[in-house]
Amino acid sequence: MAIEVEFLKSIPYFSGLSLTELDAIKQFVFEKTAERGELILLEGESAGVFFFVASGAVKVFKTSAEGKEQILNIVRPGESFNEVPIFDDGTNPSSAQAMGPVVLYGVRKDSLQSILRDYPQIALNIIKVLAEQVRQLVSLVEDLSFRHVIGRVAKILLEYTGDETALRPRLTQQEMAAMAGTAREVVGRSLKALEEEGVLRFDRHRIVITDKKALQKMVEASL
């Protein structure tokens, strides 16, 4: 499939360039497809390439030695990932995996250097994109560092537990996050931790509290 100039025009990297200029840039861009679950990049390897997502979505994540996964970002169409090694000559800082069938537009390091040499005006666009990525990561660090939400999540679970007589309100992870004053990812991780501790279990669309007393203790400890 040919690289679409219209798509290139729509992404922040190439904002301000004419169709003729984008047509010239097209030669430096290659297409890559990946199926659901396919690893696109591996943390620590030297790929020397970064990607724009043309369609589908890509999960960017780190994995701990114990195999625990921390999602850093979900990259949607028009957005890019893995620029860092292009600019610092290092290895891929994180892994990337297709969340479904994806079409990617890749740019190799030497190609980007050629593009920047011919069209230096896009340097400001790139700085802006990188600044947005830094801002997003700073926000994630804030959530992970300062917000000990497990007690607050436990409190929400107890407050929203239905009984036989009362109508059971249903909550999304996003709603719980809004209540706890944190990000959905942090709520997801708290629920997972509570599951690992045997306090609750997931039964599809149900969160089944298996140890109410333990949950109450967590609420008290967080006060």
Added chain:
Amino acid sequence: MVVMPVVDQEKCNGCELCINVCPCRALVLVKNVITVIETKDCGWCIQCEVICPSGAITCPYEIVIEETH
């Protein structure tokens, strides 16, 4: 009846990202909005909710206490 993710068709922009990530193919595009097909294969992975850029899909949980006898 199988409980399924909820789609707010007013908010749905028809981007199809949820179709792309749904592992059980429970989502289809009908007249430019997402429609849910009931299936027991849906494991409540909430990927559709996470990926939706317009907040049109929600996967709410019912919170219950396990009966102990």
